[in-house]
Amino acid sequence: MSLAPFEFEGVSVRPGQRAVVEMPAAHLYTRTALSIPVHIVHGRRPGPVLLVCAAIHGDELNGVEVIRRLLTLGGLKRMHGTLVAVPVVNVFGFIHKSRYLPDRRDLNRCFPGSETGSLGARMAHLLKSRILDRATHAIDLHTGAIHRSNLPQIRANLDSPDTAAMARAFGVPVVINSVLREGTLREVAEAQNIPVITYEAGEALRFDETSIRVGVRGVVAVMRDLGMLTRRRQPEPMVQPAVANSSSWVRAEDDGVFRPLVALGARVRPGQLLGRISSPFGTDERDVIAPYSGILIGRNNLPLVNEGDALFHVARFDEVKDVAAQVEAFSQSIESEPPVAEDEAPILA
Ligand SMILES: [Zn+2]
Numbered sequence: 001m002s003l004a005p006f007e008f009e010g011v012s013v014r015p016g017q018r019a020v021v022e023m024p025a026a027h028l029y030t031r032t033a034l035s036i037p038v039h040i041v042h043g044r045r046p047g048p049v050l051l052v053c054a055a056i057h058g059d060e061l062n063g064v065e066v067i068r069r070l071l072t073l074g075g076l077k078r079m080h081g082t083l084v085a086v087p088v089v090n091v092f093g094f095i096h097k098s099r100y101l102p103d104r105r106d107l108n109r110c111f112p113g114s115e116t117g118s119l120g121a122r123m124a125h126l127l128k129s130r131i132l133d134r135a136t137h138a139i140d141l142h143t144g145a146i147h148r149s150n151l152p153q154i155r156a157n158l159d160s161p162d163t164a165a166m167a168r169a170f171g172v173p174v175v176i177n178s179v180l181r182e183g184t185l186r187e188v189a190e191a192q193n194i195p196v197i198t199y200e201a202g203e204a205l206r207f208d209e210t211s212i213r214v215g216v217r218g219v220v221a222v223m224r225d226l227g228m229l230t231r232r233r234q235p236e237p238m239v240q241p242a243v244a245n246s247s248s249w250v251r252a253e254d255d256g257v258f259r260p261l262v263a264l265g266a267r268v269r270p271g272q273l274l275g276r277i278s279s280p281f282g283t284d285e286r287d288v289i290a291p292y293s294g295i296l297i298g299r300n301n302l303p304l305v306n307e308g309d310a311l312f313h314v315a316r317f318d319e320v321k322d323v324a325a326q327v328e329a330f331s332q333s334i335e336s337e338p339p340v341a342e343d344e345a346p347i348l349a
Contacts, residue, residue, distance in 0.1 A: 006042040006082050009130070016044040018076075023130060025091060025123065034092070038131065039071055039085040047081025048226050051135035052219055054086070056108045056142070056185060058093015058100070059204040063141025066199075066215035069344060073220070081228045084131060090123075097205060099145065109183035128188060137166065137226060138189050138196040139219055143211070144203050147302035148310070151264040151295075151327070152201035152214040157186075158243060162195035168241060169225035170197060170218035173326040174297060175241040176315060197222075203301065209347045210334055217334075239330055242323040244315035247297060251308055252277060254286040258305040262312070265331060266296045267324035274312050277305060288312070293320050295327065 003015040013019045022035035052070065054063025067087040076083065088094045090107045101107055105120035113124025132138065144150040153174040156167040167175050180187040189196035199218060201211030223229045252258065256277040262268060268290040275288040288311055298313030305311065317323045339346060 003042075003044065003046055006040055008038065008040055008084075008134075011040075013040045013042040015042055016077075017042055023126075025126060026119070036086060036089065036091055036127075039067075039083075039087070041071070041076050041079060041083040041085070043076075043079035043081050043083075043228070045080040047079070047228050048136040049082045049084060049134055050223065050226065050228060051131060051138040052083065052085045052141070053089050053131075053138070053185075054141040055094055056089040056140065057106070057145075057204070058088075058090040058096065058098050059146060060099070060141075060143040061205060062143050062202045062208055062211045062215060063199070064088060065207055065212045065347075066141055066219065069212070069216045069339075070219055072344075075220075075229050078230065079223075079228050081136075081226070083223075083228070084135060086127075086131065089127060092123075099204065108185060109181070111183050111185050111188040124183075127185075132185065132189060132194070133192070135189075135194055137162075137222075138185070138194055139166075139170075139222060140185050140196065140198045141215060142198055142200045143206075144200065144298055146204040148298060148300050149203035149206075149208070149264060150200045150313075151297045152199070152211050153297055154218075154241070155186075155198040155200060156196070157190055160190060160195060163190070163197060165225065166195050166197045166222050169222045170199065171221045171239050171241075172199075172214060172218060173239050173241055173323065173330045174295065174315065175243050176247060176297070177243050177245050207347050209349070210331065212347070213334055213339060216339075239326060242317050242319070242326060244295075244297075244317050247294070247313060247315035249298075249310035250274060250288060250291065250312040250314060252288070252305045252311055253307060255306045256280070256286070258288075258300065258303050258311065260299055260301075260311070262296055264296055264299055265324075265327040267293070267320055268296055268312075268314060269293050290314065292316065295320060295323050 110120035110124035113121040202208035294314040
């Protein structure tokens with residue numbers, strides 16, 4: 001029996017073929033139609049239906065580039081199953097270089113949404129009913145918020161065995177076992193027993209080559225693990241991800257000009273100096289001190305801070321030393337290895 005075509009929005013994608021389908025999403029107030037481009041790669045053989053999506057926060061761009069590179073890979077010709085890739089979920093935010101929707105809602109707090117609710121609820125409902133509900137697995141690509149960068153990391157609910165397997169397969173050294181925030185795509189997917197992981201890396205409105213490379217490599221590794229792509233003959237050097245069960249932000253205790261003194265991925269110890277806040281004109285300085293030990297997984301990059309601003313995101317691990325060594329070895333291997341896609345010129349910092 002031959003595999004059925006993948007039907008989507010009136011387009012029939014036959015096995016072994018691919019298509020870009022413009023899914024009508026909304027209108028601008030100029031009445032210009034706004035659509036979400038959905039890339040469908042339908043394999044010749046049956047397998048999982050993997051949703052890979054980015055820019056659900058419209059200003060988070062690394063994932064857009066991850067998907068562009070993913071779609072150039074030659075191995076997709078021999079893929080099992082179906083890849084549904086949505087490079088820009090929040091098209092409104094993308095146009096405005098903004099995280100949010102025009103009604104200032106966060107689309108990733110609007111799921112599952114409804115047909116008659118707010119703009120955010122309607123967009124969420126559309127995405128859920130047309131795309132997410134068709135998927136057997138999902139990977140949601142994010143970056144830090146504006147002026148904040150994240151160490152490449154996976155966030156997932158590790159209580160679900162299939163989700164935990166995806167998180168491991170992605171192959172980054174740091175996995176945050178995180179609670180499911182209400183209204184997120186991740187929460188709704190898990191509620192429907194669709195294994196789902198979130199990849200977080202880099203900063204909003206910026207491209208970061210390492211974050212992009214790690215992202216492409218990770219999605220490919222998950223696709224191999226799910227049997228969608230053929231496994232390499234020699235097993236890849238597997239990173240044993242360390243799982244953090246908690247993390248929190250060290251906040252500014254003063255207003256002023258902020259100088260960070262530790263890099264992402266660094267091991268921090270209680271009492272360690274992480275940064276300084278001073279007045280722009282004088283010498284009065286206030287130290288920012290690490291309250292506990294952990295790994296720096298997120299950092300504020302904006303020098304202008306107010307009291308209470310989040311400065312350093314520190315994740316707690318049982319064996320901090322081992323994680324720090326893993327992170328260090330991993331970032332070196334990423335920098336030295338060739339890009340996953342051949343002929344892909346790196347974006348330079
Ligand atoms: Zn995000």
